[in-house]
Amino acid sequence: MEILTRPWRRADFPAVRKILWETWSAAYSAFIPLEDLKAYLESTYRIDALSEIYDNPHVRGSIAEADGEAVGYARTQFHRDEKRLYLASLYILPGFQGTGIGGRLLRAAEDEALANRLKELWVGVMAQNVHAGRWYEKRGFHFVLEEPFRMARTTVPHRIGYKVVVQSVQGDSLERRLFAAFSGEDEPLPLADMAASLLESQRGQWPALAEGYAVLNGARTREIQVGVASVRVQYNPGRAKSSTAPVDPESIRNRRCFLCPDHLPPEQEGILYRDDYLFLCNPAPIFPVHYTISHRRHLPQSLSDSLETFLQLAEDLGPRLVVLYNGPRCGASAPDHLHFQAVPARLLPVEAAVSASRGRTILLPRGAAEIFGTDGLWCGAIVIEGGRKADVAAAVRLVMSGLGGPADSPEEPMLNLIASYWGGRWRLILFPRLKHRPDAYFREGAGRLLVSPGAVDMGGLLITPREEDFLAMDSARIHDIFREVAFDERAVETVLASLPG
Numbered sequence: 105m106e107i108l109t110r111p112w113r114r115a116d117f118p119a120v121r122k123i124l125w126e127t128w129s130a131a132y133s134a135f136i137p138l139e140d141l142k143a144y145l146e147s148t149y150r151i152d153a154l155s156e157i158y159d160n161p162h163v164r165g166s167i168a169e170a171d172g173e174a175v176g177y178a179r180t181q182f183h184r185d186e187k188r189l190y191l192a193s194l195y196i197l198p199g200f201q202g203t204g205i206g207g208r209l210l211r212a213a214e215d216e217a218l219a220n221r222l223k224e225l226w227v228g229v230m231a232q233n234v235h236a237g238r239w240y241e242k243r244g245f246h247f248v249l250e251e252p253f254r255m256a257r258t259t260v261p262h263r264i265g266y267k268v269v270v271q272s273v274q275g276d277s278l279e280r281r282l283f284a285a286f287s288g289e290d291e292p293l294p295l296a297d298m299a300a301s302l303l304e305s306q307r308g309q310w311p312a313l314a315e316g317y318a319v320l321n322g323a324r325t326r327e328i329q330v331g332v333a334s335v336r337v338q339y340n341p342g343r344a345k346s347s348t349a350p351v352d353p354e355s356i357r358n359r360r361c362f363l364c365p366d367h368l369p370p371e372q373e374g375i376l377y378r379d380d381y382l383f384l385c386n387p388a389p390i391f392p393v394h395y396t397i398s399h400r401r402h403l404p405q406s407l408s409d410s411l412e413t414f415l416q417l418a419e420d421l422g423p424r425l426v427v428l429y430n431g432p433r434c435g436a437s438a439p440d441h442l443h444f445q446a447v448p449a450r451l452l453p454v455e456a457a458v459s460a461s462r463g464r465t466i467l468l469p470r471g472a473a474e475i476f477g478t479d480g481l482w483c484g485a486i487v488i489e490g491g492r493k494a495d496v497a498a499a500v501r502l503v504m505s506g507l508g509g510p511a512d513s514p515e516e517p518m519l520n521l522i523a524s525y526w527g528g529r530w531r532l533i534l535f536p537r538l539k540h541r542p543d544a545y546f547r548e549g550a551g552r553l554l555v556s557p558g559a560v561d562m563g564g565l566l567i568t569p570r571e572e573d574f575l576a577m578d579s580a581r582i583h584d585i586f587r588e589v590a591f592d593e594r595a596v597e598t599v600l601a602s603l604p605g
């Protein structure tokens with residue numbers, strides 16, 4: 105779906121009437137009789153009345169088109185006596201709500217306020233239209249008074265509110281990047297659908313992202329048998345930057361953090377996720393759908409501080425997407441900025457492989473979570489399953505305490521984590537790690553293998569950004585890489601045996 109917004113034209117009047125009528129009947133008919141809505145449309149928005157509005161120099165109208173069809177209408181009006189800019193109309197056809205079109209029209213109105221040196225944008229919303237009220241509140245509006253509003257013979261309370269639109273001194277403020285917001289309450293669409301709309305829109309607007317997906321389209325894969333399991337290798341030159349990112353503290357301190365909202369590319373937009381995170385499209389995708397969910401603030405990558413959000417995100421996205429976590433020294437390309445990734449479910453070989461080895465539950469701690477090891481994978485892994493978030497989180501913390509950290513630091517144990525949510529239950533696959541990058545990564549010349557394993561690689565999809573590594577990869581090399589960077593099954597068993605339960 106290609107979305108564009110443009111100033112309205114006289115030829116749009118019939119489309120505007122259609123949008124008003126359809127959105128009013130859907131949103132207002134519960135508290136205003138249809139005949140009054142019809143009468144109001146015919147008095148206030150007749151073609152000649154629209155023409156008068158159109159000619160008013162203090163009015164600006166915008167149309168949003170989806171694939172050439174008008175699906176949204178917004179209108180601003182400057183009230184000279186109050187010196188206020190009002191968003192007088194913002195209507196999106198019901199079938200196109202939740203796709204980010206409203207956010208885009210709202211942003212255009214905010215831009216207009218800024219361009220006119222106004223610090224506020226004002227809006228009026230019917231009090232009974234709770235859904236719309238929440239939509240504005242999520243985007244920073246505060247409602248400050250209530251006034252009667254008359255539609256033909258019906259009078260309803262109208263809430264009047266405003267938001268401050270002062271531009272942030274650091275450039276783009278977060279609000280101006282919002283494609284949509286997800287708070288988990290009264291959402292018109294599941295998060296996975298909102299994210300799909302974001303991706304579709306961003307692919308049309310952000311050339312670097314379109315290029316990233318074009319590179320992925322040309323990516324080649326190989327299946328390689330490692331013991332009884334099968335590992336996939338993907339040649340993906342788009343990942344070179346991420347695989348070779350310097351992650352030493354000095355380099356991290358000196359680079360501009362690419363996940364901080366103020367440093368994102370100008371074309372990048374995101375979904376505000378539960379107030380604290382920004383749901384973004386990953387410009388170097390490994391999968392046909394690949395997101396990064398990063399904290400709004402520059403906080404260090406840490407699982408213990410973000411575990412509940414990580415589990416909530418898996419639930420909000422499930423069952424179509426899985427959520428990944430890379431420890432700060434285990435493949436996270438921004439160890440200094442808290443973030444997760446989300447990718448399609450069932451594309452990582454480990455997901456099917458773990459299902460197949462379900463038989464070996466090693467430990468059943470009190471509560472509703474199970475912890476068990478795996479059998480026959482390319483490396484050791486710990487599986488945690490449960491139907492209550494608190495139990496699952498407690499099981500993860502138990503495993504983390506069993507793994508310990510480096511003796512001389514308060515850092516979390518090295519690990520990667522893959523979480524899925526299906527049928528009311530979480531399933532986490534945790535890979536305890538020994539090392540960030542294999543020795544072959546640092547070798548000079550022919551012996552070098554540019555592989556920097558993160559959760560995706562641990563999950564059985566090894567990413568090679570260089571073709572020579574893709575071609576050189578074989579069973580023995582893969583075996584060596586995993587033996588170096590990950591626990592084997594025996595080491596996992598020892599950890600599990602050490603846990604209280």
Ligand SMILES: [Zn+2]
Pocket residue numbers: 361362363364401402403440441
């Ligand atoms: Zn940052």
